[in-house]
Amino acid sequence: MTFIKACQHINNYSALHESRAHLIGEQRLAYPDQHIEADNRLCWILGRLQEQYGDDAFYVHLHRDPAQTATSFSRRDHFGIMKAYREGILLGAQEDLAAQAIAEDYIATIESNIKLFLKDKSHTMDFRLENAKNDFIQLWTAINAEGDLDSALKEWDTCYNASS
Numbered sequence: 738m739t740f741i742k743a744c745q746h747i748n749n750y751s752a753l754h755e756s757r758a759h760l761i762g763e764q765r766l767a768y769p770d771q772h773i774e775a776d777n778r779l780c781w782i783l784g785r786l787q788e789q790y791g792d793d794a795f796y797v798h799l800h801r802d803p804a805q806t807a808t809s810f811s812r813r814d815h816f817g818i819m820k821a822y823r824e825g826i827l828l829g830a831q832e833d834l835a836a837q838a839i840a841e842d843y844i845a846t847i848e849s850n851i852k853l854f855l856k857d858k859s860h861t862m863d864f865r866l867e868n869a870k871n872d873f874i875q876l877w878t879a880i881n882a883e884g885d886l887d888s889a890l891k892e893w894d895t896c897y898n899a900s901s
Contacts, residue, residue: 738897740799740864743873744773746889747882766790775799777818780847783854792859795880798851801866803844810843811836819843869893 744752752773757765765782766789768774779786800806813819814836822843823830830839855861862879864872870893877886 738775739869739892739895741773741775742895742897743889743892744775746885746892747773747877747880748884749882750880777847780850783850787854792857795860795862796855796858797862797864797876798855799864799866800848803841803848807837807840807844810840814839 738754741752741754744750750771750773751769753775755776755778756774757767758776758778760767766785810819814823819836819840823839826846827839827842860879862872862876864876870890873890873893874886876882877889
């Protein structure tokens with residue numbers, strides 16, 4: 738959420754969070770031109786993302802320390818993406834498996850999928866939340882953003898939608 742809040746200070750791009758996550762078929766990836774989308778569910782449909790955009794998009798791999806991410810996700814193990822991973826991908830993983838272990842497995846899987854997807858892309862950026870303000874300035878320059886950079890950077894002082 739913070740990433741998108743910051744991007745909403747860019748005048749020459751639209752920016753939304755999970756704006757098409759509820760759609761299927763061609764509509765799922767029908768983003769407008771000059772649009773920035775943050776949606777962690779895209780990592781499940783990378784083949785379709787490749788077919789739709791290939792090497793024509795600028796891909797930002799937004800992530801943070803895997804252990805911190807797993808701890809955060811483990812707190813949400815009974816809903817959302819963690820529930821989907823446990824019940825759908827792991828086919829109802831053993832009940833005695835710790836939420837932290839499942840979250841670590843999920844993070845390792847997703848990171849590997851994204852790494853493979855991005856390996857041949859020309860326009861990518863590794864964006865670390867631990868270095869958000871500096872990385873955001875680099876992104877701003879890379880995409881020729883126009884707007885209020887100072888206000889965008891101030892968004893990183895607020896933590897939106899956090900579980901840790």
